[in-house]
Amino acid sequence: MLDDRDRKILDLLQENAALAVSDLADRVSLSISACSRRIQRLEEDGYIARRVVLLDRPLMGLPTTMFVIVRTARHSADWLEQFRKAISDIPEIVEVHRMTGTIDYILKLVLPRVEAYDEIYKTLVEKVEFFDISASVSMETLKATTALPTHYVR
Incomplete structure (x- = not known):
């Protein structure tokens, strides 16, 4: 409490x-x-999971954010394991979410420039079979925080 x-x-x-x-x-x-x-x-008690340092992305040479939408025709455990392995080996992929609805996964990438996505794309499609994969470039970040609201915890 x-x-x-x-x-x-x-x-x-x-x-x-x-x-x-x-x-x-x-x-x-x-x-x-x-x-x-x-x-x-x-x-x-686990409320503080870990302490980290947040780096300045432009100073680190990673000003570009891309979101990749993935749809798969396979939902087996072996496909998911292949996918997990492929994304874990790519440091530019900083978040991956399994979704409900018509999109299976959303990946958040940080890149030095848009053109760098091509290498990530080639690596992913070489390692994992997808039904559809598409990407969008973030033009502007309106809100970004790592802070969680604390008023829900009892």
Whole structure:
């Protein structure tokens, strides 16, 4: 069971995981040791899955976002395993979602330029059989966040 202070700690850490415990404690009106214990409990209980650094994509040479729509005629376990293996070997594929409806999978790719997609496409179709695969380039990101809302957790 989380209280408002726990939620605030989670919100603040999602905003900046490098925030010093002393600053965090001040912001949630706790002593440093009490705040540290809460963070440790949140980690042990799995609310904090891991702490990561988010890199600046343009500075990393990856300003282009593409979404690839995949439809397959096969839904067997062996096809899915082939697909999982193929996507896991391509670091430019940063998210993959299995969907309901007429689309089977959506892949999110980060690329240095649109033309780089051709190599990814060739690699995928060489390793996995698809019914249909198409791609769209994101022209503008209107919202992007890694922060989750904390008000749903009890």
